[in-house]
Amino acid sequence: MRMNRLGLACVSMCLVLSGCADGGPDVINEPKDNPAPLGPNGTPGEGGGWTGQPTGEDETPREVDDTDSDDVVITHTERFYTSVGIAVRSKDLSANPPELLVRTRTGFTRYTGAPSSEGYRFSGVPQGEYYLKTGHFYVVSDERRMEIGRNFLGRQDAVPTPHFTTPLYLNLTNLAPWQHGDGLANGSRLQLVSGQVDLTADVAIYDFVTEGQTQLNAYDVSAYGISGNFPVFEAAKGDRLYVNQLTNVFGDLLPTGERLAASAVIRSTQLPAFNFTADGVTPLVLIGALQDVPMSDVSFEWRLGNYASLTTEVHPAATPRLPSFSIEPSAHGPQAGWVGYSGELFNFMLPAGASYTLADRLPYGNPYPSSWRPVGTVTYSYRILETLPGTTSTTRSVGGSVLTSDYLENLVASPIVPALTPPRGLAIDGIPATSQRVVGSTSPIITWQPPANGAPTAYRVNLQRYTTTSTVTQTLFYLPGTATEVRLPVGTLAPDAIYTVRVTAMDGPQQEVTREPFTIFEKLPLHMADTVSSFFTTP
Template sequence: MNTERFFTSVGVAVRGKDMSSNPPEVLLRTHSGFTRIAGAPYNGGYRFLNVPQGEYYLRSGSAYVLTDERHVEIGRNYLGRQDTAFTSTYHTPLSVSLTNLAPWQQAGGLAYGSRLQFVSGSVDFAGEAYFRNTIPTGTTELETSDTEASNLTNFIPVFEAAKGDGMYVNQLTNVFGKPLPTTGAPLVANSLVRSMHVPPFDFTADGFTPLTISGEMQEVPQSNVSLEWRLGAFTPYASDVHPAAVPRTPSFYIDVSAHGPEEGWIGYSGEVFSFLLPQGASFTLTDRLPYGNPYPAHWRLVGSASYSFRAMEAPPGSGGLLRPLSGFISSTDYVENLVAAPIAPRLTPPRGLAIDGIPASSQRVVGNTSPIISWQPPANGAPTAYRVMLQRYSEEYYTLMGQNLFYLPGTATEVRLPPGILEPDTVYAVRVMAIDSPNAEVTRRPFSTHELLPIYSADTTSSFFSTP
């Protein structure tokens, strides 16, 4: 089945998705490759006949699921009205006239400074303002049209007053914690401090007409988050991410779960708090910091602690231009659960990543059109699932871009790429994520895996490889 669910303040709307333009297919792995089985529409989904018992690959779009289930739900969850219309742009001119702001602060180093974010729980809109000119430090009243708003999640939706489409305007600014042991400077976090709710309005982004926001910002209820983050427990696993990787930037976020299900969250509805720490930090961070929350009590807060790692390599044919290969070790849960105990890795990266049995930590040409990506389980933790991402290097943008995703059960230790995925004379990399998510069912509902809490994950990445 392909059941779409739309989460709003009045409940969940459900509808089936027409798959006729890009139907799913079943691939049976054989000794030498794959046998493809086409399906046919049946009772709102697709039915595949003569599929033997046991594991098979189910393709939906560019994603593949390794499963032995006889019924798989490939639908997705969405935030906002099911009848939302979207424009064809992510950006819109913005006209702002706001009073009673918290004194404006500048960004610098790891500090974000003051920002304006926009969140609507009615439609899929979580945006941010980008100012072309510097706003003077200490500003408490802001009137400018020299700015734009960008939606961070989707094309900008059409706002309809008759359907209740309003939004929150939030100001986030710097708050300060204890001195950091490495620098002696205080921890600088970004916290929501002022907010204004804009009642339902009509607006269609056309690239010319500005989104107009005016009013008086209000102080919001404040809470505190107290945490103990054992960063030194993360850094030893850099070489498991990649033999050449080094620890990079730890980050901590408290995001908003608007209208999410009881066990998770849907989409992205902005943040109320965040901070970054110095690269390679290996101390234990203990602090108590404030954040504001203007939202209804049923909008749960989701905390995420993530440590990034990076190796630098020159892709084949790039003339020596170094580009990053990245991975992360992360924990995400409702914030009160995340900080209830010291934050340390619950899961470490998969080990022994290989392509056709050859270690993937060195660059090489892969001539096989259907190679096997294999790995060993993590040294610590028990994965409930794996997600393998095939990334293609873009010579136009000088970066890796996701091409295909493979979802596999936690017992898997390899995936075979179907023929036709790897294109000739192309540079790739592959990232394998181990996932521990006790409420997720990757073989039954693969595309909701990252929405169910808690979720712990850890990545390993290959070096660049190319095809002849």
């Protein structure tokens, strides 16, 4: 969640977006056992519902350049946020073109696109909702133009390595006295953050560190990229690294009798620019003296009982889990938002099921420029435990949460309570999704009702596939806040497989899910609330 009000012009890295297609639509009929439901006015799929089957032969693409009200134009723009401005480049969609489907009474019509000077264009698309598929995402929209690009931190010319971890050699002095962890108190730890390339990494120290120790000379150390793989660091381009020490800070006594323990940045150093390419073998050498950082206090009142009372709205069999509160810096971010992840300034977790009102004041440090505005996030998590279908003893968990993110001063300006509650009445083909069953086909209709409180601006529908050894997010749907259903396209679900569905209501006044679907989580404030299903099995 990053906010950097730099009035610098964007640098264009590429001029043309392209795609592939339209020589006329392909009509795809629905399976007869699952006819398309009609909306109140007789139109199929009203309220965000969809039937889809992304199959059919594409005709030879043709170039289309003139504007037409029946055209849909898709662009893919990547923005790279740095301390010196924003670099912009357009991505060619020809190699991996999106698909567009329009619901009909008996199935759908699939439209293929074509490269144009404006972007990837679908011609002859009737007014109203369509379904855009890109990768494993579907977006339901009625907009004639959609931007499917993403925002990134760091130099646009940074080169990634294939390694998300690297050995370290640490020679650090002037640490705050080292603390060991205990329960929900994490103890001391180190985190690495770059302001020039996209890297945030946690440090794992395998050598024993004595409590109270104020220097580290350690070889058995590794760094693990949280933001992704390590990029190549280039001294000539000014690539640097913050080394932050987080340590326990304590608040008042909790109702459990324990003191509230948070983890906060209290010392830091920014290393000079350096060269380094992670290869999994060569250690990254970190030498420096940490210094005290500017400190602030965060004062808040968090009414946890308002979250615990939502447990059965997530799922009738859910139990409340760990609440958490975090503060993160918003490096180089756009106005009213943030980009990427630049580590932590402060965080704590509370015992599972906490339902009291927590009012406290705690310190945290911030080594970053004032333009990296602190963003606060509160999350209250829930889960259900169910036996995996087809087994007698394999138990798996399904999780959900209620979350709010905002600039810190806004988050704590008043008592923290849920602004949005979970969607209600989750069902599959009209049958409540709160008990296990075998669904009637591999293209069922997922329905829900709006939350009891709050006004969603968007919904996300997340399908997860389960085996005895893994859980994989298979498909994500993004829909407008007026939607109450989505029908899964044939081919979305595999036969004889186990799934759950999570429907997330989202509320963000800056969100435009039908125009810019993949930046909605960067807009502030953001409220989210989940409802989840039990396991269901496909025939």
